[in-house]
Amino acid sequence: MTDPIPGFSKLTKEEKIEWLSNTYLANNPEAKNILQQYWNPNANLQQLHEEFTENTLSNYYLPFGLAPNFLINNELYAIPMATEESSVIAAASKAAKFWGKRGGFKAEVLGTQKIGQVHFMYQGDKSKLPDFFLHVKPRLLETVAPLTKNMEKRGGGVINLELRDKTTLLGDYFQLHCTFETKDSMGANFINSCLERFAETFKAEAAVYENFSASEKDIEIVMSILSNYVPDCIVRAEVSCDVKELADHEMSGEDFAAKFVRALKIAEAEPYRAVTHNKGIMNGIDAVVLSTGNDFRAVEAGIHAYASKDGKYTSLSHADVRNGKFRFWMEIPLALGTVGGLTGLHPLSRIALEILQKPSAPDLMKIVAAAGLAQNFAAVRSLITTGIQQGHMKMHLMNILNQLNATPQEKEVLVKHFKVHNVSHSAVEEQLEKLRS
Numbered sequence: 001m002t003d004p005i006p007g008f009s010k011l012t013k014e015e016k017i018e019w020l021s022n023t024y025l026a027n028n029p030e031a032k033n034i035l036q037q038y039w040n041p042n043a044n045l046q047q048l049h050e051e052f053t054e055n056t057l058s059n060y061y062l063p064f065g066l067a068p069n070f071l072i073n074n075e076l077y078a079i080p081m082a083t084e085e086s087s088v089i090a091a092a093s094k095a096a097k098f099w100g101k102r103g104g105f106k107a108e109v110l111g112t113q114k115i116g117q118v119h120f121m122y123q124g125d126k127s128k129l130p131d132f133f134l135h136v137k138p139r140l141l142e143t144v145a146p147l148t149k150n151m152e153k154r155g156g157g158v159i160n161l162e163l164r165d166k167t168t169l170l171g172d173y174f175q176l177h178c179t180f181e182t183k184d185s186m187g188a189n190f191i192n193s194c195l196e197r198f199a200e201t202f203k204a205e206a207a208v209y210e211n212f213s214a215s216e217k218d219i220e221i222v223m224s225i226l227s228n229y230v231p232d233c234i235v236r237a238e239v240s241c242d243v244k245e246l247a248d249h250e251m252s253g254e255d256f257a258a259k260f261v262r263a264l265k266i267a268e269a270e271p272y273r274a275v276t277h278n279k280g281i282m283n284g285i286d287a288v289v290l291s292t293g294n295d296f297r298a299v300e301a302g303i304h305a306y307a308s309k310d311g312k313y314t315s316l317s318h319a320d321v322r323n324g325k326f327r328f329w330m331e332i333p334l335a336l337g338t339v340g341g342l343t344g345l346h347p348l349s350r351i352a353l354e355i356l357q358k359p360s361a362p363d364l365m366k367i368v369a370a371a372g373l374a375q376n377f378a379a380v381r382s383l384i385t386t387g388i389q390q391g392h393m394k395m396h397l398m399n400i401l402n403q404l405n406a407t408p409q410e411k412e413v414l415v416k417h418f419k420v421h422n423v424s425h426s427a428v429e430e431q432l433e434k435l436r437s
């Protein structure tokens with residue numbers, strides 16, 4: 001058992017690495033080198049990355065790739081994706097190419113409003129609160145005016161402010177439930193700043209409100225924070241075509257469409273399947289969210305909550321066939337920024353947004369939704385035709401060869417071999433052994 005270390009945060013990066021090497025990595029003489037190997041030789045760039053977060057020791061690389069040929073609302077995009085998972089970018093690219101020849105993706109933003117809440121406890125006469133709220137509301141809006149002035153100039157700001165009685169959920173629990181428009185920013189910092197100002201004013205005004213008794217004047221603010229559940233910040237993406245255009249792998253278009261719709265119905269009905277189905281969607285969404293410097297934890301939390309909005313976890317995407325036409329669509333909540341956060345700070349996020357032609361936040365919502373839908377199409381298409389392993393393992397081959405320390409010559413021979421044979425870990429191992437014997 002090691003002892004706790006006081007003041008770790010105050011050590012220099014080198015001292016932190018030294019402590020780590022001696023404490024947890026004493027048996028690995030290479031550890032220090034590995035951490036240092038990932039430092040950027042450009043000291044300024046390294047410092048920028050270190051300052052993104054705390055106690056930084058090194059940089060953790062993810063591949064930054066490109067899925068070209070995305071036709072979205074008649075504009076052709078190449079979508080930057082940051083992901084470690086083999087076959088994700090290939091799958092997105094393949095689906096983009098496929099739908100590009102069938103009219104492309106249609107995407108539409110259905111709403112951009114975000115939510116924040118001041119959670120407070122009030123133990124007095126409930127009937128007095130609505131009057132107090134009406135009395136204090138103009139004052140609340142007035143106190144955030146300096147914070148909202150610039151956002152209002154952009155067309156955003158505080159949209160609505162409500163008092164909500166939550167005492168059926170929890171004794172004495174009430175909220176200020178606030179709606180915001182944050183334009184091209186994700187808005188977390190803007191919303192949280194406004195909420196904390198609301199909370200301060202609300203408490204101070206309650207303390208001097210003459211209709212409250214002494215104890216009623218003592219409202220307890222528990223916390224003020226935005227919600228990552230954004231069911232009114234929604235984008236819809238859709239593809240459609242004549243069923244005949246779906247013929248695939250010796251399957252007629254009609255059979256493909258019928259099986260695809262059945263696969264979607266299973267994901268709608270069965271939570272075990274829905275989670276994996278939605279994971280396939282998130283393969284695409286997370287990769288674009290990450291490449292553009294957006295907050296993938298916020299996006300993940302919001303989307304999965306939305307997938308359970310009717311009381312049961314279900315598929316985010318849906319498909320049907322009507323009058324010979326196949327439709328495949330998805331509506332998801334996405335709170336994204338194209339300014340603020342890491343978007344303008346990380347040089348690769350800046351490049352990613354440039355590749356996307358400097359989109360507004362609503363434009364980025366459409367692009368991310370199209371990437372998610374494309375990813376879902378590619379995965380389900382594989383599942384109902386060849387099975388997922390064929391394509392996924394084909395892309396995973398290089399990882400297996402690297403794990404087995406194959407030389408460039410061995411790789412060349414085995415890549416050729418596995419063009420016509422199924423990839424599995426044991427098959428690759430076997431072929432490599434054969435080659436080496």
Ligand SMILES: CC(C)(COP(=O)([O-])OP(=O)([O-])OC[C@H]1O[C@@H](n2cnc3c(N)ncnc32)[C@H](O)[C@@H]1OP(=O)([O-])[O-])[C@@H](O)C(=O)NCCC(=O)NCCSC(=O)C[C@@](C)(O)CC(=O)[O-]
Pocket residue numbers: 085086087088089090091092093094095097276277278279280281283375378379380382383388390391392395
């Ligand atoms: C993997 C493919 C695309 C192969 O598909 P394929 O038909 O063997 O590919 P191809 O060699 O005929 O090439 C066709 C196109 O695919 C793309 N493509 C093809 N290869 C590459 C490559 N090396 N690098 C970049 N792009 C590639 C590329 O767009 C290419 O066009 P081109 O560039 O030649 O004009 C296909 O099998 C596929 O889409 N599979 C699905 C893979 C997938 O979904 N992976 C995610 C990981 S599995 C998972 O996590 C989710 C899951 C599956 O559980 C979700 C669920 O259950 O719903």
Ligand SMILES: NC(=O)C1=CN([C@@H]2O[C@H](COP(=O)(O)OP(=O)(O)OC[C@H]3O[C@@H](n4cnc5c(N)ncnc54)[C@H](O)[C@@H]3O)[C@@H](O)[C@H]2O)C=CC1
Pocket residue numbers: 150154182183184185186187188189190191192226228295298337339340341342
């Ligand atoms: N629960 C959560 O999701 C939380 C997330 N965060 C983090 O907060 C960050 C995002 O917060 P933001 O307020 O978006 O970032 P931010 O505060 O870095 O930047 C947004 C600011 O940019 C300015 N701006 C300039 N041009 C604008 C335009 N066209 N539209 C809108 N604003 C414009 C505005 O002043 C706006 O408030 C992310 O890094 C996220 O990880 C922080 C706390 C909680």
